[in-house]
Amino acid sequence: MFTEYDPEAGALTRELRDQFDAFASGEWDAARLTDHQTRRLREVVAYARARSPFYRERLSTLTDDEISALSIDDLRTLPFTTKEDLRKAQLDILSLPVSQAWIFYETTGTTGAATPCPRTNSDSIHNNTVLTAYYRDVLGRHGDGQVIGVSGPTELHATGDTFGDVCRNLGHGVAKMWPHSPLVGFDRALELMRSLPLTGLFCTPGMAMSLAQKALDAGFDLKRDFSLDILMLTGELMSPSLLRNIGELWGAEARNCLYASQEASVLAAATADGSLRTAPLINHYEVIEPEGTEPVAPDADGVRCGELVVTNLYAGAKPLIRYRTGDMVRMTDPGPDAAVPAPALEAIGRVRDRLILNGHLVNGYDLEDLLLRRFRGYLDYQVTVDRNAIGQDVLSLTLQAGPAGDHWDAVEAAVEDCNRELDTPVTVTTGSPGPITSTGAMVSWKAARVVDLRAESSLENTSAERIAAARAR
Incomplete structure (x- = not known):
């Protein structure tokens, strides 16, 4: 009007x-x-x-x-x-x-x-x-x-x-x-x-x-x-x-x-x-x-x-x-x-959200698509990045189970995908990532979805944790 x-x-x-x-x-x-x-x-x-x-x-x-x-x-x-x-x-x-x-x-x-x-x-x-x-x-x-x-x-x-x-x-x-x-x-x-x-x-x-x-x-x-x-x-x-x-x-x-x-x-x-x-x-x-x-x-x-x-x-x-x-x-x-x-x-x-995994530079979009392509029915997810005893980067995918139950029948194919495309081992577990994953729009995909144990905590990590703590109250 x-x-x-x-x-x-x-x-x-x-x-x-x-x-x-x-x-x-x-x-x-x-x-x-x-x-x-x-x-x-x-x-x-x-x-x-x-x-x-x-x-x-x-x-x-x-x-x-x-x-x-x-x-x-x-x-x-x-x-x-x-x-x-x-x-x-x-x-x-x-x-x-x-x-x-x-x-x-x-x-x-x-x-x-x-x-x-x-x-x-x-x-x-x-x-x-x-x-x-x-x-x-x-x-x-x-x-x-x-x-x-x-x-x-x-x-x-x-x-x-x-x-x-x-x-x-x-x-x-x-x-x-x-x-x-x-x-x-x-x-x-x-x-x-x-x-x-x-x-x-x-x-x-x-x-x-x-x-x-x-x-x-x-x-x-x-x-x-x-x-x-x-x-x-x-x-x-x-x-x-x-x-x-x-x-x-x-x-x-x-x-x-x-x-x-x-x-x-x-x-x-x-x-x-x-x-x-x-x-x-x-x-x-x-x-x-x-x-x-x-x-x-x-x-x-x-x-x-x-x-x-x-x-x-x-x-x-x-x-x-x-x-x-x-x-x-x-x-x-x-x-x-x-x-x-x-x-x-x-x-x-984001440019700064890219990850290097065993020599492969990967953006968030492709990593998320790769890790989740075999799974359906989950209610949330989070990725942890770590380095094993021999210096190899490794991934862990946590899925929050939905009404359809667990996802174990798709794990083997997901592991093969990650090994083939990124030369990186992945394990899949069931659990709840908690409220931090709800902060993606406020902070960044990486701060909300990725726990990178290889790197020091950043300002974005701290901001995401602060917002998540407030939402959990």
């Missing part, structure tokens, strides 16, 4: 809706997209340099003429922006005062100073248009009359507002419920899930498994007593093996629905073909060497694997220029059957 009181926002909504509809239907060719990105890049660089104290200094050597002549290829001449830059700059990173935003968000601040992430109407409209356009067919396959729950990490996070607005755009009812809130709690959340009933749920993979644990402890049957058709999962590392397990637990479709960050907003979203696809109308993407600065070349299959660098192509409260996300991704150009003609993206873990 606010757009009726803000004609500029209303006009932008209609413009972007029409652009995304045309783009998704294949009406944009490469030349049109390049022209769009080039024009937006020049606008954003000029805007940030003029308005942001941080970028005024960072881009001070650029002349007006150089900015007006920038091309996409010239991006490589501009400096990177890092997470540490955001922590140090704080409000100086902003291109508008907070008073001109419609809402204030910030990062969780669990491993360093929280960074401000206010959003203007323009920010929200640009990002929510992507999700509305991409989710229309994903949610539409489950019919009308849906009631969809949204569970996010904190009240200062964009999750509830973003998904609530997108569901409203698509005509679905929404219940924002925060199971970790003392005024809601898991019992009330489960009651709402059953009584409304919820047909869909936006949450993290960890929350989906925590809800399953609490429901089973209360004597419920996940498939009989709940009406979930779809789980839209985000906020944590999510391998195909973990997704399949969560879907089977609940008897619902489980989707990796979003790759985003509080700082850089929406970077890729689920589409009807099962992939996460980028949003090239509002962002420009680079994939670079994680330990360097150069772009990576596609492999024989056309996949670029490296650290993602993103530049926002819209002028809002805090456009970021060449932001090093710290995330490892695999990016593949779209084929003729793509639901949206944009590259597919797999987020495969």
